[in-house]
Structure formats: C-alpha cells, structure tokens
Amino acid sequence: MAHYDDDSYNAALDRLLLLTVMLNDDMHRGLATDGLTPSRTSLLWTLRRIGPCSQKAIAAAMQISPRTVTGLVDGLVATGFVTREPDPADRRAVLVTFTAKGTAAVDSLIAQQREFSRQLFAAMPPERFAGLVAGLDDVLGTLHALGLRSPF
Amino acid sequence: MAHYDDDSYNAALDRLLLLTVMLNDDMHRGLATDGLTPSRTSLLWTLRRIGPCSQKAIAAAMQISPRTVTGLVDGLVATGFVTREPDPADRRAVLVTFTAKGTAAVDSLIAQQREFSRQLFAAMPPERFAGLVAGLDDVLGTLHALGLRSPF
DNA sequence: TCATCATAATGAGCCATGCTCACTATGCTA
DNA sequence: TAGCATAGTGAGCATGGCTCATTATGATGA
Structure with a gap:
C-alpha cells in the first residue's frame, strides 16, 4: 500500500x-x-524586472557574486545589449541600462514565451489545465514550506 | 476572451x-x-542506465562531445566514483565502471529522490495529485508532438 | 600481407560562468 | 580629516562545454 x-x-x-x-x-x-547565453539572458530578465541599477544590485537579485556580474555585463556590453552609464548619485557605481537592441531582445523573448505557453496549453481540456495549475500551486507551496525560496 | x-x-x-x-x-x-558536480552526477546516472561502457557511448547517451566525457571521467576517477577498465574487445576503448563508492553514491541519490517525492506529494489530496499527473502527461505529450525529444 | 581508412581516446587550446582574494576609487562618518 | 565601508575590477582558479590535431588501434580491401 x-x-x-x-x-x-x-x-x-x-x-x-x-x-x-x-x-x-x-x-x-x-x-x-539570439546570440545570447543563458546567464546573460537571465541578467537581462533581472534587469527588466528591477530596472537600470548598479551591478551590486544585479548580483543581489541574481544571487551571484558581483565579480560574476562584471563578466556578464562585459559580454552584454560587447554584444550591444546593455551599456554602463555613470550613476549620478555615486561615482563608484555604474547603472546597467538597456540599449534599444537589449529592449527588443527581451520583448522578443517575452513574445516567444507567450507563444510557447499557447502551444503548450491552448489545446488542453480546461478541466485538465485547471488540475495542472492546482497541482503546480500545491507543489510550489510545499516547496516553500520545505524552506526552498523562489529566486525572484 | x-x-x-x-x-x-x-x-x-x-x-x-x-x-x-x-x-x-x-x-x-x-x-x-556529496562531492559531486551536476555534470558528473549526470554521467553517473547515465552510466547506471546504460551500464559499463565506452566513453564514446556515454557521449552519445549524454549528447555531449567525447572530449567532454574524457574530462568528466577524469574528475570521477580522481574522486573515486568510477574506474577506467580495459575493454577486452577493443584495446582503443575503456570501460567506465562504477567503484563501490560510485554505486553507493547513486543509490544514495535514488533514496534522496524517493524521499523528496514523498515530501512533495504525500500530503497532497489524491484528486489533486491525479490532476497534476494528468496535466504533466498532457504537457509532455504536447512537447513530444512539438518535436522536443526526451534526452533519455 | 600490407596499405588505407575509420574509430576511441586524449592533448592543446578556446570560451563562458562561477568563485575568492586583493586592490583602487570613491563615499561616509566620527 | 582620518578611517572604515562600499562598488567595481584584476588576477587567478575550477568546471564544463567546444573544435582540431594526434595517437593508437581496428577493420577492410587489393
């Protein structure tokens, strides 16, 4: 049993x-x-969520070391997705900021994700979809209760 | 709508x-x-699934290059999880084989996974659990229909 | 038999992504 | 103003991907 x-x-x-x-x-x-690596894309998502900010803030949001953020931003600057702008309030810091290309890339990713969610769920019987969502919520709640925290 | x-x-x-x-x-x-990295653990899982075999076979099963397998096996040999045995049928090849420590490590991982599945699902109402599984199966079927193939 | 081609593994060397530690430049505060 | 704190980066390491070249062995055909 x-x-x-x-x-x-x-x-x-x-x-x-x-x-x-x-x-x-x-x-x-x-x-x-799209010419993006997973880690750099993750940084772009984070940047979209918290807005132009210091690398320190990005490191905290992504739960990685500030040194690693330096490397990721180096790559994103080199490929034209973001720029380092001076922080008017703190000359030690930089403000990582989207370029037009960066904004377009994130918008494209969002559109792709919406399309993918449609492909995944649009043909599913509503009852089954509801059951899936309820089950996922249950699992996420259990994980939370077990002490696992969302990275967002 | x-x-x-x-x-x-x-x-x-x-x-x-x-x-x-x-x-x-x-x-x-x-x-x-456990002193294991994700990639090396993945190799151990693969090895458990397909049995002692050449690095070439591991590379094919894991869908990574043979060169990368050399590196992963190097690490696993150095930490005592597997050994390289001569292949009696082909002197070019080696048979990657579990040590006792390697077998114990995989058994431990399996036990942890069973325990984790219990923690996730044991408290869930049976109906919701069934709904979750049905939804997951639906999604997996859709992914398959979209051309995404299981790595196993 | 032996020359040739194919195959298994590895050496060399590249890139990305993570880390720590040390250091510079700047900010803040007593 | 002296001294501590903070933002970012250089140096250097490990892991894990890759390609290309090389070595050793296997397999095959003339």
Whole structure:
C-alpha cells in the first residue's frame, strides 16, 4: 500500500524532472539563435524586472557574486545589449541600462514565451489545465514550506 | 476572451518555469554535499542506465562531445566514483565502471529522490495529485508532438 | 600481407560562468 | 580629516562545454 504510493510519487517526480530538463534544454536552444547565453539572458530578465541599477544590485537579485556580474555585463556590453552609464548619485557605481537592441531582445523573448505557453496549453481540456495549475500551486507551496525560496 | 486565456496560459508557464528553476537549484545544492558536480552526477546516472561502457557511448547517451566525457571521467576517477577498465574487445576503448563508492553514491541519490517525492506529494489530496499527473502527461505529450525529444 | 581508412581516446587550446582574494576609487562618518 | 565601508575590477582558479590535431588501434580491401 505505502509501497504503491511511493512508486506513483516517484513516477510523478520523474515526470516533473523530465519536464524540467526538457524545458531547460528548449530555452537554451532558443536563446542561442539570439546570440545570447543563458546567464546573460537571465541578467537581462533581472534587469527588466528591477530596472537600470548598479551591478551590486544585479548580483543581489541574481544571487551571484558581483565579480560574476562584471563578466556578464562585459559580454552584454560587447554584444550591444546593455551599456554602463555613470550613476549620478555615486561615482563608484555604474547603472546597467538597456540599449534599444537589449529592449527588443527581451520583448522578443517575452513574445516567444507567450507563444510557447499557447502551444503548450491552448489545446488542453480546461478541466485538465485547471488540475495542472492546482497541482503546480500545491507543489510550489510545499516547496516553500520545505524552506526552498523562489529566486525572484 | 482570447486575451484572458493567454494570460492564464502565461501564468501557468511561469509557474512551470519557476518550478523548473527551483527544482534545479535544489538538486544542485544537494549534490554539492556529496562531492559531486551536476555534470558528473549526470554521467553517473547515465552510466547506471546504460551500464559499463565506452566513453564514446556515454557521449552519445549524454549528447555531449567525447572530449567532454574524457574530462568528466577524469574528475570521477580522481574522486573515486568510477574506474577506467580495459575493454577486452577493443584495446582503443575503456570501460567506465562504477567503484563501490560510485554505486553507493547513486543509490544514495535514488533514496534522496524517493524521499523528496514523498515530501512533495504525500500530503497532497489524491484528486489533486491525479490532476497534476494528468496535466504533466498532457504537457509532455504536447512537447513530444512539438518535436522536443526526451534526452533519455 | 600490407596499405588505407575509420574509430576511441586524449592533448592543446578556446570560451563562458562561477568563485575568492586583493586592490583602487570613491563615499561616509566620527 | 582620518578611517572604515562600499562598488567595481584584476588576477587567478575550477568546471564544463567546444573544435582540431594526434595517437593508437581496428577493420577492410587489393
């Protein structure tokens, strides 16, 4: 009895992890076409969320070291997605700021994501979709209760 | 109407991607305690799935270059998880083989995963669990139909 | 048999992404 | 103004991807 349940729990986790891997791979594949790496894209997402800010702030938001942010911003500056602007309030700091190309890239990613969500869910029976969302919310709540915190 | 649906699809995909990130982070954190990196662990999982085999076979199974496998196996040999045994049928090749420590490590990972699946799902109402699994299967089927292939 | 081509692994060397530690330049405060 | 704190970066390391060249071995055909 308990054994039977364990097996179905494991099968469910296997599905979840498989989905995790497949979604990750797909995201990374899509990125390559835009000349972006996963880490640099993550920085762009963060920048969109918190707005032009110091590298220190980006490091805190992404939970990586300030030194790593220097490297990522170097790459994004070299490829024209962001610029380093002087911070009028602190001459030690820079304000990492989108270029037009950077803004366009993030907008494109958002559009791609919307399209992908349509492809994933539009054909799903409403009841099943609702069941999936309820299940995901349950899992996310459980993870939160287990002490895992969202990176956002 | 269509707009409303789009928003709920997006919200669902956001949940899925958030879950993806959180599960990934958690897995990687857990690994560090065992002295394993994510890539080396992935190789151990692969090796468990396909059995002692050449590095070439591992590269094919993991969809990475043979050169990268050389590096990963170097690390796993240095830390005592696997050994390189001569292939009796082909003196060019090696058979990557678990040590006792390697077998124990994989067994431990499996046990951790079973425990984690219990923590995630044991408290979930059976109906919601069933709804989650049905939804996940639907999504996996859709991904397959979209041309995304499982890495296994 | 032996020359040729194919294959398994690795050396050399590149890039990206993470880290720490040390250092510079600047800000802040007593 | 002296001294501590903070933002960013240089130096240097590890991991994990890659390609290309090389070595050793296997396999095949003349």
